[in-house]
Amino acid sequence: MAELHDTVEAAARLLDLIRGTDVRRLRLAVDDVRIDVERDDGTPAITQVTSAEMAGGAEAVGTGAVVAPLMGVFYQRPAPDQPPFVEVGQHVHAGQQVAIVEAMKSMNPVVADRDGVVARICVADGEVVEFEQPLLELAPAGSG
Amino acid sequence: MSAVRRMLVGNRGEIAVRIVRTCRDLGIESVVAHSTADRGSLAVELADRAVHIGPAPARRSYTNIPALLYACAKTGADAVHPGCGFLSEDPLFAAACGEVGITFVGPSPKHIALMGNKVDARAAMRAGGVPVLPASDGPVDGAYEARQAAGDIGYPLIVKAVAGGGGRGMRVVHRPEDLVPAYEDTRATARTLFQDDRVYLERYVPRGRHIEVQVLADSFGNVIDLGERDCTVQRRHQKLVEESPAPSLGDDLRRRLRRVAVAGAESIGYVSAGTFEFIVTDDGEPYFIEMNTRLQVEHPITEERTGLDLVEWMIRIARGEALPFGPGDVEPSGHAVEVRINAEDAGRDWAGSTGRVRGLRLPAGPGIRVDSHLYDGYEVPPFYDSLLAKIIATGPTREVALRRMDRALREFRCDGVVTNAAFHRTLLRDPGFASGDYRLGIAESLCSPQP
Incomplete structure (x- = not known):
């Protein structure tokens, strides 16, 4: 029962995420990961991504969270007296640095895995974050 | 506090x-x-x-x-x-x-470091009056020094990593012509495992018994021992079965081992739970091999015989409490035996196995304790050690404890993952094990003829 509830919850969250985007159809299988995403114009955005391919860094699109690459301290700025890497509403491109997670004086860059617009910053500056904790949410960058 | x-x-x-x-x-x-x-x-x-x-x-x-x-x-x-x-x-x-x-x-960083260096540990124990085996005078540097030291120690001997322990980073050498290859090999292994390629040589006791003593020490200088454990059933230096008391130890030797362990802990001012491991030769001489400065996998058999929770006492000592018992206040009673159920495939040279646990049935009933993280549907991951469950059987006598263990192993079921449970049933039926008079090598001799 708990599992079913979780699945329904997850589906509801996914629906929320694609609402207002040009995604027409989204099919998801969990074991061995199969995700099919179809756009309004019928072209597939992603098809049959296996976990291995995902680890290989297949280009991600759509809404998603940028997660912490390791456990450490989250920083929004390169240095205390400098502006933040990104702010809510800002466009980012795949590979762009969006934050730092510091672990024992080693500054580990956090980079966006997709193009998008920063929808939310989920963590306060200076907060300790877990491995793979969502740090910020990216929404699709519109039609362009 | x-x-x-x-x-x-x-x-x-x-x-x-x-x-x-x-x-x-x-x-x-x-x-x-x-x-x-x-x-x-x-x-x-x-x-x-x-x-x-x-x-x-x-x-x-x-x-x-x-x-x-x-x-x-x-x-x-x-x-x-x-x-x-x-x-x-x-x-x-x-x-x-x-x-x-x-x-x-746990103990202080100082004590962990001291016992982590096997050469320093030997020296400290010898200074504390604990018997040690003949060995090289510290780490051995080069084939020439190795041959010289081996000449003094005699064969068989064992090449051990200074930073080793827990059965890792060691090689037994029976003949002089095998010394240099074993020496080079152990150095290379030690470099990979411990980033420290120093090794030393020590006399090897081929048909010994592996007996250890559990101690508990607080930060006010109180040290007690909680009896011994016999860990002679090993495969490739990894323990498979432990029991307490050690079945083939006379009372004099048992008392001596326990006294020596307490003296060893006192001599270095040790604090927390710790274990002194000894090899006991056929003629009943005990020698220190290493000290483990942590909780041990086999601690439950000591808990079952003493009624103490060792994790609790580690925590209480760490937060500054004094032991409320003195020497002789805690006397273990009855007999306890533990078998380690590992995800290992005896048919494939004991290779680790993985899979999803199905149809799990853990044993229970009088005298049975099971420490395990298994549940139906659990996926055994390939990244860590193969321990799945510890079955502990307790009884007033060894015979009763072993019969209960046999019952527990019959009840145990775990589909989806290959385990070594069949080995344990073979061991229980072995006359040598049943007699209580067994030596290192028993596990290998039971495994080798069968698939």
Whole structure:
């Protein structure tokens, strides 16, 4: 029962995420990961991504969270007296640095895995974050 | 006195569950630090809280010191129990906890470091009046020195990594012509395993018994021993079955071992739970091999015979309490035996096996305790050691305890993963084991003729 509830919850969250985007159809299988995403114009955005391919860094699109690459301290700025890497509403491109997670004086860059617009910053500056904790949410960058 | 309100459990598997349970009993909140592979573990389920510290490989999660310290900072944990393995015998970790004001549930970094260096440990024990085997005078540098030392020690001998322990980083040499290859080989292994390629030579006792003594020491100089454990049933230097008391030890030798262990702990001012391991020769001479400065996998048989919770006493000692018992106050009674159920395929040279647990049935009933992290549907990950469950049988006599163990092994079922349970049933039927008079090599002799 708990599992079913979780699945329904997850589906509801996914629906929320694609609402207002040009995604027409989204099919998801969990074991061995199969995700099919179809756009309004019928072209597939992603098809049959296996976990291995995902680890290989297949280009991600759509809404998603940028997660912490390791456990450490989250920083929004390169240095205390400098502006933040990104702010809510800002466009980012795949590979762009969006934050730092510091672990024992080693500054580990956090980079966006997709193009998008920063929808939310989920963590306060200076907060300790877990491995793979969502740090910020990216929404699709519109039609362009 | 340092209060312990929230404990970070820096380990996984059955030992993490074990620590969470004692925390619950003591009213201490528990936080389990876990890797991606252990997201759905029983310890995570049972703890008050969980922290995802890193990906599956242990060096990026369970042995990642910064990640564990950040996990304490994030969750407000004021103490860490390191369990067995991983960071439990890393003096840097113990020291780092101390520096940031977190209570490390274990001995001081100084004692961990002393016993982690097998050459220094031998020297300290010899100075404390503990018998040690003939050995090279410290680390051996080069083939020439190795031959010289071997000439003094005699054959067979064992080449051991200075930074080794727990059965890792050692090679037995029976003939002079095998010495130099074994020496080079052990150095290379030690370099890979411990980033320290120093090795030393020690006399090897081929048909000995492996007997260890559990001690408990507080920070006020009180040291007690909780009896011995016989860990002679080993395969490739890894323990498979342990029992207490040691069945073939006379009372004089038993008393001597226990006295020597207490003296050893006192001589270095040791604090916390610790184990002195000895090899006992056929003519009844005990020699120190190493000291483990942590909780041991086989601690439950001592708990069953003494009624003490060793995890609880480690925590109480770490928060500054004094032992309320003196020498002789805790006398173990009855007989206890533990078998380790490992995910190992005896048919494929004991290769580790993985899979999803189905049809799990854990034994129970009078005299049976099971420490395990298994549940139906649990996926055994390929990243860590193969221990799945410890079955502990207790009875007033060895005969009763072994009969209960036989009952427990008949009840035990775990489909989906290949285990070594069949080996244990073979062992119980072996006349040598049943007699109690068995030696190192018994496991290999039972395994070799069958598939």
